[in-house]
Amino acid sequence: MNFKLKIWRQKNNKSKGRFENYTIENVSSDTSFLEMLDILNDQLICTGQEPVAFDHDCREGICGMCSLYINGRAHGPDDEVTTCQLHMRKFKDGDTITIEPWRSGAFPVVKDLVVNRYAFDQILQSGGFISVNTGGVPDGNAIPVGKEDADESMDAAACIGCGACVATCKNGSAMLFVSARVSSLAKLPQGKIEAKRRAKAMVAKMDELGFGGCTNTQACEAECPKAISISHIARLNREFLCAKLQD
Amino acid sequence: MSNIFSSSIGKKLIMSLSGLFLVTFLLLHVSINLTALFSREAYEAACAFMDTNIFIQIMVPVLALGFVIHILFSIIITLKNRNARPVKYAVGNNTEASSWAAKNMFVLGLIVIGFLGLHLTHFWAKMQLQHFLGHHGENAYELLTRLFGQWYYCAIYVVWIIALYFHISHGFWSAFQTLGLNNSKWIPRLQLIAKLYAIVVALGFISIPVYFWFGLGQ
Structure with missing residues (x-):
């Protein structure tokens, strides 16, 4: 060819x-x-x-x-x-x-086609994690997780952080990326503890770094190589608004 | 609640709440309009209700405020979103999934407010406003017959309502998504409800000029 x-x-x-x-x-x-x-x-x-x-x-x-x-x-x-x-x-x-x-x-x-995606790392560093005290390895099944929650969490965790969502969004919004991380942790008991702080911190960092806002065009979902659903964006909105309203 | 409105999601919360308020108003508006299809008396009675009811009188300034807030925040959000991509792509976005309405909400909104100005001067200023000022306005039914007797006025009106249809067909479900009241099951359902709602409102509004243009008015 x-x-x-x-x-x-x-x-x-x-x-x-x-x-x-x-x-x-x-x-x-x-x-x-x-x-x-x-x-x-x-x-x-x-x-x-x-x-x-x-x-x-x-x-x-x-x-x-x-x-x-x-x-x-x-x-x-x-x-x-x-x-x-x-x-x-x-x-x-x-x-x-x-x-x-x-x-x-x-x-x-x-350079050429290479872009610096450090902004994604900064968003993750602001709250895309769970804090764990050091100690022995916890028992495998000590914390039960429902099948549906585990599945939903895994679907969100499939995000590879490539940035296609930002690239394709007409607003250059990072909402799908942020929501995938927030959602994957919010569905697990380990992630629930810091859920409020996480949603607020990650959205604040996303705004600060100059990403646009979501206008629900669904372009991100269509271009995501892992087909991450915008239903996670709804969950992020819910988590964020609830956290803010309780402040 | 601390600095919720300085965040991008907080601003969209305002957009969604004001938007839902405005689409609720449209349902009331279209219901009043549709009385004109029944009889002159029914329409005049409905207009009299709108002119004198205390709840409506209280809601008119609230409605105006709803419009102002919705428009103001759409400008703020659109400008910020535009800045997120300083260098544009050479080849435009070829993603097929996003609906045309979703990508053009701001332009559709501009069309809607552009004609809204015209609509307010031609109808509202001669009807409800006159009563609020204590004057007797032109007979509402006569006004309808006169304005919708002109083909270009009907054409402008229909174009306006079509823009409104597209705006609502995205805005309605989008509001629930922004409020977080959505999930993978409800996304297609809400999108369908949004389309149906937009169709009902648009057809309701369009039926009036069609009715009068074909000379069915009394």
Whole structure:
């Protein structure tokens, strides 16, 4: 397969970026999207040009490191996959593919397609955890958890923190990410103890870092590689409002 | 309650509560309008009720305040949300899931308030306001017949109500989502209820100009 690539190139955070056009030929339809970029980078290096910088790590859809806004969609034209799980067979031969970094004020571009997602870490550090005293390992079944609660919590915990929700939201809102963390802990007895503090702290941090608010467009849910439901956003709203009203 | 309204969710709480208040008002408004389909007398009696009832008189300024709050906070929220993405994408969002209404709530709102201004000058200022000021306004039924006898006025009115339909079809369920009164079971249900509510309100309003345009008024 042959493709025309239109890729965002930006030297560093300070410099002004622009699109560069590339062509890539004889790519197998079974090539993954990142492998296609590897092939392109090989060609660039061989001809003495700067390779395209992009984030990646596990390449099996669980680390949350890959990103890329491909032809107007976070993680490209496939559902419930990360960019590393996307294959070239999802495109047509001869397609022009536009590749942009996540666009969000809270995710500054580091280089080319790499953005700094430290803002997510800061949100987690503000309350996305449970405080545990040191000591021996607790008994496995000492704290019973209902099956439905456990399932709901696990669904939310599937979030890999890739930032596709922010990238695709027209408001650049991080509500799906925050709600996934709040929800996964709120459904468990261990997480309930700090639930109020957690919801307030994480929302305050999210607002402070410049993420937008949720207007319930459901775009995040559609582009989330883990298909995390906006019902978790409803739970976050509930947790937050209840916590605030009790202050 | 400390600084709840400085948070993004707190601001949306105001949007959802004021929005639900406004859609409740619309149901009352459309019910009053629909009396015009029955008879001239029924409509005039309904107008007289709206002009003189003490509860309505108290609620008119509250309603105006509801509009002001809803509009003011929509501007604040929209501006903040726009700032969250300083550099725009070259290729627009191709995500299929988000409904057109959901993505264009602010624009739809602008259309609604734009025509609302027109509507208030043409109807409200000549009807209820005159009674509040102690004057005798133009006969309400005559006013309907006159204004809806003009094709362009009917056209503007219908466009306005269609914008309102889209605004409510998203806003209604969205309000419950923001209040946290939602879950995976209720999301599709509330979305359906929102659509039905919007259809009932929109069809109710549109039926009036259609009725008068076809000369069915007495």
